[in-house]
Amino acid sequence: MKRRAFCAAGVAALAAATLPCRRLLAATDGELAATGLDGRQLNLKPSELGELRAALRGALLTADAAGYDTARRLWNPAFDHKPALIARCAGAADVMHAVSFAAAHGLLTAVRGGGHSLSGQSGCDGGLVVDVSSMRGVRVDPLARRARVESGVLLGEFDREAQAFGLATTAGTAADTGVAGLTLGGGVGRIGRKYGLSCDNLTAVDVVTADGRFARTSATENPDLFWALRGGGGNFGVVTSFEYRLHAVGPMLFGGTIDYPFAQAHQVLRGFSEFIAGAPDELYVDVALQPGAGGQRIVEFDVCYCGPPARAQDVVAPLRKLGKPLQDRLAPAPYVKLQGATDAPQVNDNAAYIKGGLIRDISPALVAALVDHFDSTPLPSGMVVFQHQGGAIARVAPNATAYWNRKALYNLMVLALWKVPGDGAAANTQWVRAGWDKLEHFTDGYYVNLSEQDQHERRVHAAYGDNYPRLAALKKRYDPANLFRLNANIKPA
Numbered sequence: 001m002k003r004r005a006f007c008a009a010g011v012a013a014l015a016a017a018t019l020p021c022r023r024l025l026a027a028t029d030g031e032l033a034a035t036g037l038d039g040r041q042l043n044l045k046p047s048e049l050g051e052l053r054a055a056l057r058g059a060l061l062t063a064d065a066a067g068y069d070t071a072r073r074l075w076n077p078a079f080d081h082k083p084a085l086i087a088r089c090a091g092a093a094d095v096m097h098a099v100s101f102a103a104a105h106g107l108l109t110a111v112r113g114g115g116h117s118l119s120g121q122s123g124c125d126g127g128l129v130v131d132v133s134s135m136r137g138v139r140v141d142p143l144a145r146r147a148r149v150e151s152g153v154l155l156g157e158f159d160r161e162a163q164a165f166g167l168a169t170t171a172g173t174a175a176d177t178g179v180a181g182l183t184l185g186g187g188v189g190r191i192g193r194k195y196g197l198s199c200d201n202l203t204a205v206d207v208v209t210a211d212g213r214f215a216r217t218s219a220t221e222n223p224d225l226f227w228a229l230r231g232g233g234g235n236f237g238v239v240t241s242f243e244y245r246l247h248a249v250g251p252m253l254f255g256g257t258i259d260y261p262f263a264q265a266h267q268v269l270r271g272f273s274e275f276i277a278g279a280p281d282e283l284y285v286d287v288a289l290q291p292g293a294g295g296q297r298i299v300e301f302d303v304c305y306c307g308p309p310a311r312a313q314d315v316v317a318p319l320r321k322l323g324k325p326l327q328d329r330l331a332p333a334p335y336v337k338l339q340g341a342t343d344a345p346q347v348n349d350n351a352a353y354i355k356g357g358l359i360r361d362i363s364p365a366l367v368a369a370l371v372d373h374f375d376s377t378p379l380p381s382g383m384v385v386f387q388h389q390g391g392a393i394a395r396v397a398p399n400a401t402a403y404w405n406r407k408a409l410y411n412l413m414v415l416a417l418w419k420v421p422g423d424g425a426a427a428n429t430q431w432v433r434a435g436w437d438k439l440e441h442f443t444d445g446y447y448v449n450l451s452e453q454d455q456h457e458r459r460v461h462a463a464y465g466d467n468y469p470r471l472a473a474l475k476k477r478y479d480p481a482n483l484f485r486l487n488a489n490i491k492p493a
């Protein structure tokens with residue numbers, strides 16, 4: 001999903017939909033009040049905290065520590081979690097200590113990589129955050145076409161390292177998203193139709209399981225866990241590093257955006273739907289119905305073509321004839337630029353609320369329903385986004401990895417943004433929910449990385465499909481107490 005789309009919307013000034021922060025009773029004798037897995041208050045002794053602090057190479061932050069407020073901040077400021085403890089892990093050993101501590105005390109535990117969880121689940125109130133965001137090493141082996149990437153790395157960092165050798169693997173479309181959460185839930189991006197999901201490109205994963213033990217996983221080492229980590233989200237442990245297969249990509253590709261006025265939406269989307277059904281794997285096109293720069297609504301196509309440069313103009317030609325474009329910025333461009341990896345880092349002060357589901361085609365009925373929703377209840381910050389899938393993603397068997405929903409052509413998302421602090425939460429969430437009520441019946445399955453705070457079992461089961469029973473059995477084996485529950489949660493069975 002596009003960072004541009006997220007950031008371009010002229011958003012209303014409204015308030016954060018902060019979750020109610022659990023009020024902890026003050027603990028006595030220097031003890032630290034914390035929240036247990038069952039929601040009850042725990043009191044952690046100074047000696048226990050001291051032992052953990054001494055064991056870590058990174059810092060252990062409590063609410064009074066310098067850096068605590070920065071460390072607890074997530075991409076989505078709708079969530080203002082206040083954890084009791086943040087373990088800023090410097091390496092796998094720190095992760096092992098932090099997880100062992102959490103398991104021994106039965107502490108509510110969140111795991112944070114890039115912090116881009118849309119539902120704020122990489123933070124928690126009163127619990128422990130195992131924070132790997134300082135673990136930022138990337139090593140590219142250009143001859144073997146492999147990269148070892150620590151779990152705190154952001155997509156733009158990975159892209160830049162790999163592109164120095166003319167290599168890349170599938171990554172999401174916003175450069176400041178973390179590799180960890182994205183890859184564990186699947187990982188959809190501009191070259192995914194050609195090379196598969198991010199998780200399809202994993203050759204090995206190092207993980208610390210709920211008992212605090214380190215495990216290397218691959219096709220030959222702990223293969224069942226390796227299977228579960230490719231699409232099973234954060235359910236099975238804290239990943240410390242990933243090993244990816246790389247491909248020759250660019251560095252110059254062809255892409256950019258082309259915009260049409262919203263008044264042409266019906267015609268443009270219908271024509272697009274026919275065209276995209278037969279598109280080559282090398283062509284990736286996201287679609288957004290969104291506010292444009294001048295405030296008027298537009299239909300924007302965000303394009304990336306990773307095939308032979310000489311063919312690019314012919315391949316995208318039909319996109320230019322869908323109607324009368326407002327703007328056409330399709331041109332040769334470096335892959336890192338299309339990925340936004342060269343953009344300056346931004347602080348996100350827009351809260352976001354999103355609902356999404358997978359679709360197999362953009363039917364005329366769907367087009368009519370979403371244009372109607374956009375038209376009848378215009379909201380300056382509201383948008384509908386389609387993220388492109390299919391191609392190589394669809395050719396992997398649904399049970400080959402934990403990622404089940406292989407047949408989707410698009411991930412359909414309705415979202416809204418609003419400035420915080422402000423009072424926009426109610427109007428924006430209401431707009432998204434009303435749209436979703438009209439659109440959800442067009443969907444078939446959900447993307448784990450769009451998990452919601454209050455997960456409905458129905459959604460979780462539809463995300464994992466027939467892989468759910470195997471995942472639940474593995475969850476019981478590797479995390480019987482459900483320590484890792486702040487995710488699209490698989491219940492141990």
Ligand SMILES: Cc1cc2nc3c(=O)[nH]c(=O)nc-3n(C[C@H](O)[C@H](O)[C@H](O)COP(=O)(O)OP(=O)(O)OC[C@H]3O[C@@H](n4cnc5c(N)ncnc54)[C@H](O)[C@@H]3O)c2cc1C
Nearest residue numbers: 001113114115116117122172173178180181182188234239
């Ligand atoms: C602006 C934006 C653009 C996006 N674009 C795309 C896109 O193009 N393609 C796409 O596929 N998705 C996209 N997403 C969704 C994204 O994949 C998820 O939000 C993902 O969880 C982000 O990963 P993170 O590490 O940044 O998140 P975090 O918030 O750090 O973590 C999210 C969850 O991942 C798990 N997790 C994180 N780190 C670890 C770890 N080391 N070990 C085990 N579990 C861990 C935890 O369950 C955690 O709750 C986008 C999200 C945003 C906000």
